[in-house]
Amino acid sequence: MGVENLPRSIALARADGGALAVRIVDQRRLPESLVYRDVMTCEEMIEAIQTLAVRGAPAIGVSGAAALALYAANESEATSSACLVSELETIASSVSSARPTAVNLAWGVERALSCAREAACESVSARDVAKLLAGDVQAMIEEDEAANRAIGMYGAALLGRGSRVLTHCNAGSLATAFYGTALGVVYSAFEQGKIERVYADETRPVGQGARLTAWELGRAGVPCTLICDSMAASVMAAGKIDAVIVGADRICANGDTANKIGTYGLAVLARHHGIPFYVAAPASTLDMALSCGAEIPIEERDPSEVSPCIPEGVSVYNPAFDVTPAELISSIVTERGVFAPSSIMEADRACSE
Numbered sequence: 001m002g003v004e005n006l007p008r009s010i011a012l013a014r015a016d017g018g019a020l021a022v023r024i025v026d027q028r029r030l031p032e033s034l035v036y037r038d039v040m041t042c043e044e045m046i047e048a049i050q051t052l053a054v055r056g057a058p059a060i061g062v063s064g065a066a067a068l069a070l071y072a073a074n075e076s077e078a079t080s081s082a083c084l085v086s087e088l089e090t091i092a093s094s095v096s097s098a099r100p101t102a103v104n105l106a107w108g109v110e111r112a113l114s115c116a117r118e119a120a121c122e123s124v125s126a127r128d129v130a131k132l133l134a135g136d137v138q139a140m141i142e143e144d145e146a147a148n149r150a151i152g153m154y155g156a157a158l159l160g161r162g163s164r165v166l167t168h169c170n171a172g173s174l175a176t177a178f179y180g181t182a183l184g185v186v187y188s189a190f191e192q193g194k195i196e197r198v199y200a201d202e203t204r205p206v207g208q209g210a211r212l213t214a215w216e217l218g219r220a221g222v223p224c225t226l227i228c229d230s231m232a233a234s235v236m237a238a239g240k241i242d243a244v245i246v247g248a249d250r251i252c253a254n255g256d257t258a259n260k261i262g263t264y265g266l267a268v269l270a271r272h273h274g275i276p277f278y279v280a281a282p283a284s285t286l287d288m289a290l291s292c293g294a295e296i297p298i299e300e301r302d303p304s305e306v307s308p309c310i311p312e313g314v315s316v317y318n319p320a321f322d323v324t325p326a327e328l329i330s331s332i333v334t335e336r337g338v339f340a341p342s343s344i345m346e347a348d349r350a351c352s353e
């Protein structure tokens with residue numbers, strides 16, 4: 001019990017025989033079973049990302065870099081560092097495109113590629129390139145946790161005592177290397193005695209709120225009430241919510257923010273009820289190359305997620321994310337502090353200093 005005892009969603013490990021493994025919590029199995037899975041190859045990592053065994057923007061950022069590190073570890077005995085880098089460049093796009101919306105994935109892949117290219121320029125062996133890539137994945141894990149703890153600290157300052165917070169999807173420890181973004185704010189505020197209760201939206205169609213957030217908050221000892229997505233309006237109208245806090249998959253230069261489908265609707269509801277709507281995200285989620293939310297690629301997932309039995313002749317639309325316009329967001333909490341959506345470019349500059 002307690003946030004510090006939550007499982008690590010992604011970590012480096014050694015399999016029997018000493019090969020590099022990436023140990024993930026298989027999030028498809030929660031809440032019934034807490035099962036770890038050792039991912040051994042780049043292809044297995046792509047499959048784990050696509051099937052949501054590992055999920056959440058920061059966690060898939062680390063997974064993208066880890067996919068390249070696994071490839072390098074498996075191939076480095078048989079090749080030179082220059083050939084290895086060129087092979088990594090070839091596979092990079094299939095890793096980055098495993099899920100298109102969270103910019104963290106492409107960010108993680110690009111970081112791993114830069115690390116490999118730099119090492120190869122210094123004419124180290126392919127084996128050493130592989131070691132450097134694994135070392136950089138470990139560094140990403142530590143940096144992500146540190147960023148989340150800072151987000152938690154800055155975000156907690158926005159909340160008063162006795163706060164009742166509504167959240168959507170899972171932007172918790174499970175969605176990151178550790179601690180979480182939106183739930184990082186909750187954990188930090190809870191430690192300060194500021195959280196009365198968290199209302200977790202079930203988050204159709206895959207149920208990240210019902211299966212993951214409710215489970216995670218329960219294990220962390222934070223009082224949690226699970227609601228169906230369709231109940232958010234009446235819960236707000238009943239005066240039970242003081243703040244909405246969500247994570248993000250991509251934040252554009254104008255502050256428009258992509259997050260799990262249903263987030264936009266919550267922001268509209270929050271505005272109607274005069275409730276502050278906060279987005280919590282690390283620098284790896286900022287995409288200053290996109291000017292506005294209309295440019296964000298939105299992942300569409302399999303119809304079977306919406307319903308296992310679809311009447312003949314009925315089509316299904318299953319976008320996994322939506323875009324919340326900047327004007328509906330009260331503040332964006334990053335590891336460098338709290339920013340108005342209109343000054344998110346300042347946050348980006350501060351984060352890269």
Ligand SMILES: CSC[C@@H](O)[C@@H](O)C(=O)COP(=O)(O)O
Binds near residue numbers: 172176181248261
């Ligand atoms: C800190 S996680 C932020 C977002 O990635 C999260 O809110 C979300 O939308 C996750 O979607 P998922 O499809 O489960 O990967």
